[in-house]
Amino acid sequence: MRKALPLMIQGTGSDAGKSVIATAFCRIFSQMGYKTAPFKSQNMALNSYVTIDGKEIGRAQGVQAEAARIPATTDMNPILIKPTREQESQIVVHGEPYSNMKATAYRMEFFPIGLRVIQDAYDRLARAYERIVIEGAGSPAEINLNDRELVNMRVARMANAPVILVADIERGGVFASLVGTLQLLEPQDRERVIGVIINRFRGDLGLLQPGLDWFEQYTGKPVLGVIPFLPELMIDAEDSLILHKYKGRTPDAAVLDIVVIRYPYISNFTDADPFFVEPDCRVRFVNRQDELGTPDLIILPGSKNTIEDLLFLRQTGLEGEILHLHRKRRTHVVGICGGYQMLGESIADPHGVESPQREVAGMGLLPVRTTLQRNKTTVLSRGHAYYADNYFEVEGYEIHMGESVATAMTAPFITLADRSEGVYAAGGRLLGTYFHGIFHNDGFRTHLLNELRAAKGLAPLTDRPSFIRMREAGFDMLAEQVRAHVKLDVIEEQMEAFQRQHTVEGA
Missing domain, CATH: 3.40.50.880 (Class I glutamine amidotransferase (GATase) domain)
Structure with missing residues (x-):
């Protein structure tokens, strides 16, 4: 088996939809017959997932492993940060508590340790799988943090991975966020971005098309897809950051x-x-x-x-x-x-x-x-x-x-x-x-x-939905929607070409 082909999903900011898009690609690559694994080097989340050997990782990577139809391991999320109080978090390394640390101590003291942990975990996945879907965190354009970051472009360089940049159009200013993010990247990192995906679009695509054309001409980066808003997804949320819109629907028969x-x-x-x-x-x-x-x-x-x-x-x-x-x-x-x-x-x-x-x-x-x-x-x-x-x-x-x-x-x-x-x-x-x-x-x-x-x-209801079956069907529905709205052939071509044209850069 040759070394895995990686694809990295980064976003213009938190809650841009990185986790959901990464989940979709885990299921898509699995459906295509590739042995696929998710990877997020460092995750800050209070929603956890327990692996089969009783270790703790971020819930998003556990769900992505389910989408890829494989058991989750700590290599898929080797570092988990769980905030415990103001300016302090519990650091979980390979599923077990490592230490409670202040933000400054983590950034200055843990960085070289974390870098080794991440490199070793990724290398093990790359030897065992054919595709790796890597998820970033926040934005790669956090210029005040980039000298010691452990989760975005440094990981892309470590894995020699092409990057798709995801932006949420629901928030407004989607082109400004995409262009601004690209312009703030270092030139070698900007080159890694093979295109962008616009997420959670509602309305007439024809009205968006002039903006898409302008963006491609202005940045030279292709729009690889426009994903519609998907209200009925049964995919676990990563963290309480999204609880302001974690409302679902109120059924007509809600009593x-x-x-x-x-x-x-x-x-x-x-x-x-x-x-x-x-x-x-x-x-x-x-x-x-x-x-x-x-x-x-x-x-x-x-x-x-x-x-x-x-x-x-x-x-x-x-x-x-x-x-x-x-x-x-x-x-x-x-x-x-x-x-x-x-x-x-x-x-x-x-x-x-x-x-x-x-x-x-x-x-x-x-x-x-x-x-x-x-x-x-x-x-x-x-x-x-x-x-x-x-x-x-x-x-x-x-x-x-x-x-x-x-x-x-x-x-x-x-x-x-x-x-x-x-x-x-x-x-x-x-x-x-x-x-x-x-x-x-x-x-x-x-x-x-x-x-x-x-x-x-009230009388009982005997014909209730099976949440487990709906959740599995949700992975397939998500994969179907993303397949239908992205240029999968272009992404595949770029993943292969990127590996041929780029040598691994130092992290």
Whole structure:
């Protein structure tokens, strides 16, 4: 097998659509018969993915591996940065915590270490795969950071990869952002850009054509595609940066109101994704007391700083309102990971793993006490969930640094092969678990939603969508749309030509 052909997707800024376009190319190359892998050297994200060997990477690369129909490994995202508080992040190297570092220390001290880690990871992928789809981060034109960056043009040079630049037309100023980015690149890096893709276009392409013609003439770079806005994508979001538009649709038949609490350090909020495809659910992300209303289900999702996020609930009045709704209006409450810890009696952080606060009282709904540990648990899990006198086979994953211990007799929520996990209380109106992905299990989710319907005097729905099947179909739909709107033959030709014409430059 010859060394892999790489293609790098960079953007004019954050949330330009790099992850989605990279996911599309992972599925397209896989459909073409190439053994394909994703790669993102350094990812800053609070949405995580657990590999088959129990390591942690950015969720986007795990999803891209699924699109490529391969198991995810830490080589696909060797460095993960998880913000824990202002100006400080947990650095995860090959799936395991390396250190908590301030931004300046990371930039100055970690750079040579990170460069070696990235080079070794990429070289292993290049020997094992035929195509590698590389994703950048932010913008390659961050001139104040480029001397020590580890994720854009330095990686393109390391991999000898051609670059496609992606811009989001929804934001406005698409040609200015593309031209400005190109002009700020160093000449040798500008040469690596084989063309651009304009993402999330709505409207008449004929009205855009004069701009496309001008752009190609002005920059000498071809427009390789204009991707339409795709509202029904079942592709996991990378991080909470996009939560301002993470609303989905409100179905006409929506009778169930589901609220996800959006605290400052929210993580793995994609646990709530399956509810967006349900015909009777309205899903809202809420961070203010006056937005809460009277939902049927409140979800406290994961958190990268559980104590600080619990204090946020306390300071904003959300905690008191959640307690009132649960106790007085019998609202269902589910806490996942950090949310589970918040529902307990107390949270201690004796080692300062996440917060300078050493211990705080919890919300007091569950008889558990949590202590944050230095070591992180990351594991894929499978077991049986107990809910409303039924048992359901469930699969998911755990990512947590806390150990929660019961202070009284509790009914376990999930039974695993070697242990019990979580708490089932208040007749199922209160659930706490470390089990991410619990709602992705169609059988359990169907029963939960039908219990919510029964509480409102509504008949059950028996023909609910399968989120797992819809997600797989989403990869194919995304690949089909991108195939239809990009010049794939030109991209293929340029990938081959680029490798013939360019020698590997030093990184």
